[in-house]
Amino acid sequence: MFSNLKQQPADKILALIQAFREDPRENKIDLGVGVYKNAQGQTPIMRAVKAAERKLWEEETTKTYVTLAGDAAFSDTMISLVLGDAVARDRVAAVATPGGTGAVRQAFELVQMANPDARVFVSDPTWPNHLSILKHLGIETVTYRYFDTETCGVDFGAMMADLDQVKAGDLVLLHGCCHNPTGANLNLMQWQQVVDLLNAKGAVPMIDIAYQGFGDGLDKDAAATRLVAANCPEALIAASCSKNFGIYRERTGLLMAVAQEKGLHGVMQGNLAYLSRQNYSFPPDHGGKLVSIVLSDDVLRADWQVELEEVRQGMLALREQLADELRRLSGSDRFGFLAQHRGMFSRLGASPDKVERLRAEHGIYMVGDSRMNIAGLNSRTVPVLAQAIIDVGI
Structure with a gap:
């Protein structure tokens, strides 16, 4: 029966994650995986969630x-x-x-x-x-x-x-x-x-x-x-x-x-x-x-909202920094949309071959349709990405 099964196509994002892991370059940048990361490249446990886990551990009486x-x-x-x-x-x-x-x-x-x-x-x-x-x-x-x-x-x-x-x-x-x-x-x-x-x-x-x-x-x-x-x-x-x-x-x-x-x-x-x-x-x-x-819980909810707002503002700051850097390098406002987009992702509108050049020449990984995870950046890597975008002619 199982011999009738066909190999399923590989998930492109998961394949991208694996390629990034295998890349030996120290300065590589992962903008492909759809997970929030802070400036240290970590996906932290939120303070309120950690406190809720402690409370649950103390109060939970059954696993039914x-x-x-x-x-x-x-x-x-x-x-x-x-x-x-x-x-x-x-x-x-x-x-x-x-x-x-x-x-x-x-x-x-x-x-x-x-x-x-x-x-x-x-x-x-x-x-x-x-x-x-x-x-x-x-x-x-x-x-x-x-x-x-x-x-x-x-x-x-x-x-x-x-x-x-x-x-x-x-x-x-x-x-x-x-x-x-x-x-x-x-x-x-x-x-x-x-x-x-x-x-x-x-x-x-x-x-x-x-x-x-x-x-x-x-x-x-x-x-x-x-x-x-x-x-x-x-x-x-x-x-x-x-x-x-x-x-x-x-x-x-x-x-x-x-x-x-x-x-x-x-x-x-x-x-x-x-x-x-x-x-x-x-x-x-x-x-x-x-x-x-x-x-x-009023206290936990308030702390969660504060931390969530810090996350949101951090991504907005990265968007604005990237748009400003690209404006400086290109002499135009054609990347201004990056500051207007919202959430973790933006699509650059670049062709697959230029996305591949970003990977091959600069160690910058994003999905082939040019979707990039803004949360994969930090203030240090934004100028690196901006220069690479200009270098490959996006």
Whole structure:
């Protein structure tokens, strides 16, 4: 039987990580891996998370299963963090998932159950795993134009023209903030136009929000998701705690299903629990417990928000430093978009051959489509990257 299996294509980002590790050059720079790093190149445990772990260690009395939906306190605190008061709690069904990826996978499976003929519209580009999961599930995927390689911003006219092709029952996948891989985001006026279009067409929005707090702050980063949830009859939201709580290996995520129609909550909750049972039965709890402890404790929450804001401001400072350095070296403002992008990533708009030259000639690693992780930089390496970008003619 196993002889019928075919070798699967290697994950490009994982292959890039391995190539970086094997590179003997001391001054190499890793801008490929999608993990936050501080100026020392470390992914630290946040102070509030460490304190929550101590508290949990002292107070936890059992390791028995939680419910199929996970700990209710985790769902409640996360729904409050992401949605605020945009939607009544009894209109939101939710389940804990193994990371944001688990939430994305389960959302797609829920759509497949509800409407086997649904198409999923995804931005071009998007996070590669979106496409991989959809392909694996056999769901028809349609791309909509998003990134303008000339301006390195959102091509909103083209995006809306492509979304005009959606039909009732289709799903439209949108990034809540800090678009991965481009760093280019819609403004709230544009979000409202997207909402109006989807409502007119009868399509359902799905928000993947993995970087809340990394862009313009916790509430501003959630504003688009809250707008969608409050103004659409139905919506799906996949939230990740990996980045803003720094608990990558704990695999902590939440899938929310919003249905404004009264009486649907129980059906939605039951179907989400059913999918949990089919996929992994009971969700992991440790990370969710840490998140709920932090968000429920005024002191810990305040400290978490201070540290998260330090992370955000640090990335903004790196963006501004890089844009300024490139302005000085190039004599133009053509890299000014780097200071306008938000989140961990930006897409330079460079060709694959120039990305390869950055690796071969300068030891600078980024994904082949020129997505780079801003958090992989520090104040010392920014000038090195800027000079390399000029040297290879980007």
